[in-house]
Structure formats: C-alpha cells, structure tokens
Amino acid sequence: MTAEPKIRFENVGKTFTSRGRTVTALQNIDLDVHAGEFLVIVGPSGCGKSTLLDLLGGLATASSGRILVDGEPVTGPGLDRGIVFQQYALLPWRTAQGNIEFGLEAKGVGRKQRAGQAREYLDLVGLAGFHDRYPHELSGGMKQRVAIARSLAFDPDVLLMDEPFAALDAQTRDGLQDELLRIWEKTGKTIVFITHGIEEAVYLGQRVAVMTSRPGRIKEVVEVPIDARSATEDLRSDPQFTHYRHQIWTLLRDEVDRARTEELERSHVA
Amino acid sequence: MSLSVTEALLLTPVAQAEPPAPAKGRSAGRILGRILTSVVAITVFAAVWEVFPRLGLVDAVFLPPLSEVLTAWWDLLVSGELWSHTEASLIRSAAGFGLAVAVAVPLGLLIGWYPPVANLLNPLLELFRNTAALAILPVFVLILGLGETSKISIIFYGCTWPILLNTVSGVRTVDPLLIKSARSLGLGPIRLFQKVVLPAAVPTIFTGIRLAGAASILILIAAEMVGAKAGLGYLINYAQYNFAVPDMYAGILTISVIGLIVNQLLIVTERRFSTWRTN
Numbered sequence: 001m002t003a004e005p006k007i008r009f010e011n012v013g014k015t016f017t018s019r020g021r022t023v024t025a026l027q028n029i030d031l032d033v034h035a036g037e038f039l040v041i042v043g044p045s046g047c048g049k050s051t052l053l054d055l056l057g058g059l060a061t062a063s064s065g066r067i068l069v070d071g072e073p074v075t076g077p078g079l080d081r082g083i084v085f086q087q088y089a090l091l092p093w094r095t096a097q098g099n100i101e102f103g104l105e106a107k108g109v110g111r112k113q114r115a116g117q118a119r120e121y122l123d124l125v126g127l128a129g130f131h132d133r134y135p136h137e138l139s140g141g142m143k144q145r146v147a148i149a150r151s152l153a154f155d156p157d158v159l160l161m162d163e164p165f166a167a168l169d170a171q172t173r174d175g176l177q178d179e180l181l182r183i184w185e186k187t188g189k190t191i192v193f194i195t196h197g198i199e200e201a202v203y204l205g206q207r208v209a210v211m212t213s214r215p216g217r218i219k220e221v222v223e224v225p226i227d228a229r230s231a232t233e234d235l236r237s238d239p240q241f242t243h244y245r246h247q248i249w250t251l252l253r254d255e256v257d258r259a260r261t262e263e264l265e266r267s268h269v270a
Numbered sequence: 271m272s273l274s275v276t277e278a279l280l281l282t283p284v285a286q287a288e289p290p291a292p293a294k295g296r297s298a299g300r301i302l303g304r305i306l307t308s309v310v311a312i313t314v315f316a317a318v319w320e321v322f323p324r325l326g327l328v329d330a331v332f333l334p335p336l337s338e339v340l341t342a343w344w345d346l347l348v349s350g351e352l353w354s355h356t357e358a359s360l361i362r363s364a365a366g367f368g369l370a371v372a373v374a375v376p377l378g379l380l381i382g383w384y385p386p387v388a389n390l391l392n393p394l395l396e397l398f399r400n401t402a403a404l405a406i407l408p409v410f411v412l413i414l415g416l417g418e419t420s421k422i423s424i425i426f427y428g429c430t431w432p433i434l435l436n437t438v439s440g441v442r443t444v445d446p447l448l449i450k451s452a453r454s455l456g457l458g459p460i461r462l463f464q465k466v467v468l469p470a471a472v473p474t475i476f477t478g479i480r481l482a483g484a485a486s487i488l489i490l491i492a493a494e495m496v497g498a499k500a501g502l503g504y505l506i507n508y509a510q511y512n513f514a515v516p517d518m519y520a521g522i523l524t525i526s527v528i529g530l531i532v533n534q535l536l537i538v539t540e541r542r543f544s545t546w547r548t549n
Contacts, residue, residue, distance in 0.1 A: 059450060077453055093470070106461075
C-alpha cells in the first residue's frame, strides 16, 4: 500500500498483574492502519480489544513494543486521537452543546468559536435543535451521537471507537452505523472501531482484524472490498456480505470455543 | 425490503431531529389534592392537641390546649422576647454551620482527591462521626467554658462530619469513565479536578450540607439547655423550670418551624445544584 501508515503497532504486548498472577492480555500485536482507513478490530469478549484501544489512546502504556502515530511513538493521551466509549462518557451536568464544547475547551478554543463549532458538529450528527438537552433527556442513540460529535469537534486525525453501539438496540445501531459511514466519508478520518459483532465489522470495515482469545493476538486481517456501502439498498443480504460474514465467523468460532473451554477449566480449578 | 425502509428513515438525520415538546406539568386538580393530603394529618394533630386537654383526656397543666400555646407564643412575639431568643439561636447555628461548610468542604475535597490520605483517615473520621456530638458537649464546656465559643464549637463539630464524609465520598465516587474520558482529552490533574471531579461531587456535597443543616438545629437546642442566658433552647428549659408550660410549648413550636424552614431551604438549594441528577 502507500508509504507510511497512519498508525503502526510494533510487536505490542501488555501484561497485567492481578492477585499475584500475571495475565497476558495482548501479545505480539503487529498492525498497520492507513490514513483515512476504516479498520475494525473484532474478537471474542475478554480478548483485550479494549486494552489495545487504551494503549492507542495513550490511557495505558504497553509492556513491550511500541505504537506509532504518524511515525511518532504514543506517550500519552493527545487531541490527535479522539475516543468514543461504549457508555458515552458524557458529563451529566452539561448540555449536549456543553459536552461538545468540553473537548474544545481542552484544545484551548476560544469561547465564541466553541459555541459555533459545537453547533456545527451537532448538525453533522443530526442533532440540530438538541443543543440545550441534558444527557438524561436524550436516548441512548442520541447520547452516542453527542459523544461522536464531541470527539469529532476537536478535529482529531484518528477516531477510536470502543464498541460504541453495543449498548444500543438493533434499529438504532443500524441507523448509527450508516450515519458513521456517512460521517467518515465526509470527514476523511482514520477510524479504528472495536466490536464483538461480526455483521457490524463486515458492514463498517474496509479491513477487519480478527483477534484471538486471551492472550490477544491478531489472527488474521480480512480485506472487505465492498464499495459504496451506504449506497447499497440492503447490503446485509448481499451475497458478498454473506461471504465475508461467514469467513470472519469461521475465524472467530474457534476462538470463542477456546475462550469458553478455558473459562470452564478455570472455574473448575477455582 | 422492510429493512431498507428503516434505513431510509434513519439515513436522513434531520428526520430524527425534531425535539419533542416538553412534558406538560401536573394538572391543577392534582396539585390541590396533594396539598389537601399533606394538610390532613397536621390538622388532625392540631385538633387532638386542642380538644384532648379540654375534655380532660390529658392533664391540661402539662399539655395546655393548642390555642393557649398559640396565645402564649403571640405574647412572646409581641413582647420581643421571642425574637431576641430566636436571634441568639440563629446566630449560633449559622456561625457553627458556616464554619463547618468553610472548613469541611475544602478538607473533604483534599482528602477525597488523595486516596492514600482517605484510606488513612477514614477509620478516624468514622469514629468521630459515630460519636454523638452531645456526648462530647461536656468536654467542650469543660475546655471552652459556658460562653458562645463552646456553643458555636459544638455546632461546628456536629456539622463538620456529615459535610466532610459526604464530600470525601462525592469526590471518590466520580464515575471512572468520566475521568478516563477527560484524561483521553489530555486534561491535566488540576483541570480534571475543576471540570470533572468537582462538578460531579457537588450533589453529594450538598446532601452533606443539608444533613449538617438539620444537625445544626438539633445540637443548638441541646447546647443552649446547658447554661445559656438566651436562645430558644434556654427559653424552653427556663419556661419548664418556672412552670410556664405554654411558653415552653411556644418555644418548641418555634424551633420546629425553624427546623422545617431551614430544611426546606436546603432541599431547594440542593435541587438547584443537582438538576442533572434525575436519572
């Protein structure tokens, strides 16, 4: 592909110590993400996907290896990467607009500009007119839209999304997936999207990285060359879609089985 | 095909973006009903207080009818005596309470923000909190004498614990995800505290302040019953010694009403600061 990747994982590993035992969460992660790419990481629960995202977000440090963004090693959080969490992480005492401005305050944008930009991004996520609503007055889908707007507003190059739609009902999720693709096409951001949903992975990702169960490694990276996703009428019943869905399902099945067996063994020992 | 219809709907964001009309308030009838319900019990209580002594069901010497108590209250009010006692009491309460807020909130923020300090001090704080302020009152009198200092100090002492403990827990129980999310934006510790931890802790802090408000009135009366020359507690105690029974009840009624008002004020303030906490 093209010259330098936007993000590069170099032999990244992460170990935790809990109750005196050392647990390896991630092992030998090597992965490149290209600028403007939509990459989905899919894996069985507990495989360390979220840990991987924490490392990339600079919220935790790798035990081995390194992560490069634009060729620079990640040393901490930064406004070049915006994170969207599954549980929205909105400040409940701030309105939708106030929450979006929060990221802009962190960036040091002036008060007047903040308001204008916040409105602009509320518009982008389809929430114009909801600027004065508090999070508890919004539905789950709307909250996640606000969270996405907040992460986009300070204009990071990379958007990191940690199972952002997992807590939403199926219909809202479908809608937001299309919306996200639209936003991605419009803004040209590099998106790293984590999920445990196979359909979601195939639907969204240009490439899908499948992870093994603990310790998490990259098992395979599947290219999903489906063009113009949002233009297709019903992509989910497209034969191509079914093909990739099945391929990733097969890759994951062994991992899920393995994770379950290990869990059973562990609970027998305990 | 059914899927594509949904998608088409969801694809156009503007279609979703109609803010619903705000919910309508309760109807006037229901509000009236609620007021009536809340008044019934008090009316019955007042009636019983008035009628039972008159019928001789209770000794009218020890429990005079409500009307006599209210007359005594009115006389005390007109003579200015009631106000001077109330004033003395309110100044003590406010001073002790105010001091407690001024000291306990910053101290609690500090303790809560540094987990090792919190872990170190928590057992001690629990011990002090569970030692009834009134049990320590003699100590205060012994050291600080019978004057204003000991009274304000004991109120300060009693008000400190609920505020301190609530502030500590308010700071410590901030949703870790909010902190994580703020850290991901590159916020330093000071701005994180100012923009996330403090606002998140405000409702819990106010719960402590409200509890302290109630405590300030309770402790006040007890403190005034031990060697004071003015104040509502003194009035109640003094009236009892002198067998001015209606005056005693007048003092008690006054203190109940003040307690109610203080509590109501604090509830309203608390609500104002935590409107967002309505999940």
